[in-house]
Amino acid sequence: MTKKQEIEQFVIDGYKNISPQFVTDGVHNFVLKNRADNFILNTPDKFAYHRWAASLKSSQAFAYNVFSGVKDKNLEFELKLNVFDTPAQIDVKIESEETNTIDLFEVKMFEISSSEKIEFESKYDNKDKYEYISPEITEAFICFKNEVICHFEGKKIYGGGIKQLCSHLLGMLNNMNAPEFKGKKLNLYSFCFDNPSLTWFKDDVDNYKTALKEFNILADTFLKSINANSCIEYHGFLSAYEYIKKHEQLLGKHNFDYVQKRYFFNAQ
Numbered sequence: 001m002t003k004k005q006e007i008e009q010f011v012i013d014g015y016k017n018i019s020p021q022f023v024t025d026g027v028h029n030f031v032l033k034n035r036a037d038n039f040i041l042n043t044p045d046k047f048a049y050h051r052w053a054a055s056l057k058s059s060q061a062f063a064y065n066v067f068s069g070v071k072d073k074n075l076e077f078e079l080k081l082n083v084f085d086t087p088a089q090i091d092v093k094i095e096s097e098e099t100n101t102i103d104l105f106e107v108k109m110f111e112i113s114s115s116e117k118i119e120f121e122s123k124y125d126n127k128d129k130y131e132y133i134s135p136e137i138t139e140a141f142i143c144f145k146n147e148v149i150c151h152f153e154g155k156k157i158y159g160g161g162i163k164q165l166c167s168h169l170l171g172m173l174n175n176m177n178a179p180e181f182k183g184k185k186l187n188l189y190s191f192c193f194d195n196p197s198l199t200w201f202k203d204d205v206d207n208y209k210t211a212l213k214e215f216n217i218l219a220d221t222f223l224k225s226i227n228a229n230s231c232i233e234y235h236g237f238l239s240a241y242e243y244i245k246k247h248e249q250l251l252g253k254h255n256f257d258y259v260q261k262r263y264f265f266n267a268q
Contacts, residue, residue: 032056083170
């Protein structure tokens with residue numbers, strides 16, 4: 001089997017553990033006819049489904065299935081942060097009033113297997129497009145963006161993910177003084193699926209983990225240079241396997257059991 005076929009077989013086998021009989025879209029054997037069936041609970045009204053939300057490989061569904069049982073916290077999915085004409089959307093937001101922190105999770109599954117360049121739209125080089133931050137921070141961000149591109153030039157990485165993290169950091173800078181964020185510490189995590197039993201996926205996970213470690217250093221340097229490191233921090237790669245194992249109480253037993261049965265059924 002090719003890696004693509006192995007991925008598809010894995011997500012199908014996992015879904016069968018929670019729903020032995022299911023109906024596909026008639027085109028792909030890993031895409032459900034009803035996208036809502038891909039999510040553990042009824043999604044909120046006007047939930048912003050991604051284009052491939054019905055795919056059993058969907059990272060959006062994975063994020064919802066992991067975090068939707070969180071109680072006693074300010075939980076939000078698909079958080080929109082102003083960037084340019086199109087907002088950045090971060091998969092999960094969990095706010096803690098006790099610690100005055102907001103944890104933001106960018107969730108990834110098998111898309112990290114992709115190898116592509118880091119490409120930004122031309123608007124990222126147009127200083128007039130930066131409406132929410134000062135000219136000094138604008139200049140620093142453009143320099144940071146260019147440094148990221150140069151650093152990863154020629155490396156086989158999931159460049160779309162790195163580009164997205166730059167956009168998220170810009171969104172956090174644009175919004176850090178908004179009433180709902182002002183005075184709070186914003187933490188950004190790359191929450192990545194990493195089932196330890198999938199040996200054929202390990203190299204992709206390790207490669208992205210290394211890329212995120214390097215990006216983490218660049219982001220830290222940038223945030224310190226503009227004196228934003230006390231209110232914004234990027235924490236790099238976060239193992240979904242380890243996080244879920246340690247946070248059963250936070251996630252809720254129903255979600256914990258569902259996720260274990262569907263995504264980690266063969267984990268050691």
